[in-house]
Amino acid sequence: MSTTDPCEKCEQMLQPYLDRELSVVEVGEAEQHLNACEYCRRRYRFEESLRRYVRLTASERMPPGLLDKIKELRGQPEGI
Amino acid sequence: MGEAEAEAGRRAATEARDRIRFEEDALEFADQVYRVARRLVSSREEAEDLVQDTYARAFRSWRSFTPGTNMRAWLLRILTNLNLDRGRKVQRTPDLQPLEEGDYYLANKLAASSGEQELEHDRVVERLSQDGVVNALSALPHDFRDVVVLVDIGEFSYADAAQILDVPIGTVMSRLHRGRRILKHTLAEESLG
Numbered sequence: 386m387s388t389t390d391p392c393e394k395c396e397q398m399l400q401p402y403l404d405r406e407l408s409v410v411e412v413g414e415a416e417q418h419l420n421a422c423e424y425c426r427r428r429y430r431f432e433e434s435l436r437r438y439v440r441l442t443a444s445e446r447m448p449p450g451l452l453d454k455i456k457e458l459r460g461q462p463e464g465i
Numbered sequence: 466m467g468e469a470e471a472e473a474g475r476r477a478a479t480e481a482r483d484r485i486r487f488e489e490d491a492l493e494f495a496d497q498v499y500r501v502a503r504r505l506v507s508s509r510e511e512a513e514d515l516v517q518d519t520y521a522r523a524f525r526s527w528r529s530f531t532p533g534t535n536m537r538a539w540l541l542r543i544l545t546n547l548n549l550d551r552g553r554k555v556q557r558t559p560d561l562q563p564l565e566e567g568d569y570y571l572a573n574k575l576a577a578s579s580g581e582q583e584l585e586h587d588r589v590v591e592r593l594s595q596d597g598v599v600n601a602l603s604a605l606p607h608d609f610r611d612v613v614v615l616v617d618i619g620e621f622s623y624a625d626a627a628q629i630l631d632v633p634i635g636t637v638m639s640r641l642h643r644g645r646r647i648l649k650h651t652l653a654e655e656s657l658g
Contacts, residue, residue, distance in 0.1 A: 399568045400642055404616065406623055427584045431572040434587045435649075436617065442595040443602055444618055447499040451513055455495055455520045459488045463525055 391418050395425045399432055487527045491520065494537045501541060501619040504602055505548055505611065515551075519544040535625060542629045545611060568642075571649035574657055593656050601651040609644030612637055617645075 398415045401407045407415065419426050498519065503512040522543050523530075530539055575592070576584045583589050605613060615626040616637075623641070627634040 393567075396568050400645065401638075404623065404641075427576075427581070428569045428572045431575070431584050431589065432568070434590045435571070435593075438590040438593065439598055439602075439617055439648075440620075442598045443504055444500050445503045445509075447496040447516075448509065448513065451499065451516065452492070452495050454513075454517055455492065458517065458521045459524055461521065461525050463528065 392422060392425055395419065395422065396428075399429060402429070403433060403436060484527055487530065488524060490536055491523055491527075491540065494540055495520070497537060497619070498540050498544060501614055502544060502548075504599075504614045504618050505545070507603060515544060515548060518547050522547070537619075538621065538625045538629055541615065541619065541621070542631075545629055566646060566650055568646065568649075570646070571653045574653045578657055593652050597652060597655045601648050601655065604651055605644055605647055609640050609647060612640040613644040613648065616641055 395418045402415050502515045615621045623637050627637045
């Protein structure tokens with residue numbers, strides 16, 4: 386695998402970039418490439434909307450009634 | 466009443482207040498805890514049970530929570546441990562067959578199938594069905610699913626996920642990376658055949 390291909394490098398930074406886990410220097414590096422490269426820019430945008438979509442579609446609210454059941458668990462004797 | 470008794474009474478009152486505050490704080494996270502639980506197990510009933518077991522344990526062992534630390538992560542740590550205890554170890558370590566596709570795999574597939582320009586629109590992800598996303602998540606091997614669900618649904622940082630699952634942060638990163646690739650591979654297969 387060649388590491389000199391800038392798009393490949395950019396692809397490797399995609400995940401930590403969107404997770405906001407890159408260092409400031411790396412963010413600068415990624416954004417410099419993204420500003421110049423439409424191919425990667427589109428893929429980053431796609432990935433960002435995919436993340437949002439996964440979070441939205443796979444995130445299910447707590448069913449009604451569960452909170453009351455949980456509340457009844459309060460005040461039990463202590464210990465593990 | 467003697468001085469010692471009065472002191473003991475005051476201490477008991479303070480403890481009772483601390484405990485009630487702890488319980489109220491913990492209840493605030495119930496919905497967020499459920500959202501993660503729901504994607505870690507296969508049915509709604511299981512998720513409800515798991516959340517109730519988590520809270521039962523949390524309420525009983527409230528003293529082991531350190532005030533000022535991340536309570537949501539603390540609750541999720543109890544939950545993931547309980548989930549492990551529930552005999553989900555039946556699954557063997559997933560076989561790590563090579564997965565050659567890169568991170569752009571799904572985007573490239575969709576771009577190729579519909580014309581590159583369409584990737585500009587957010588709508589392109591909506592071609593992936595809601596059921597498809599849920600199924601693809603539940604098809605992930607457990608170790609990968611835990612991390613993907615904690616980070617992508619629970620919105621935990623890598624560091625929090627590492628703490629919750631009691632694994633090194635490098636393990637979180639590699640499982641997350643691989644888990645998402647598997648997810649995208651599954652989604653590509655489902656949506657494009």
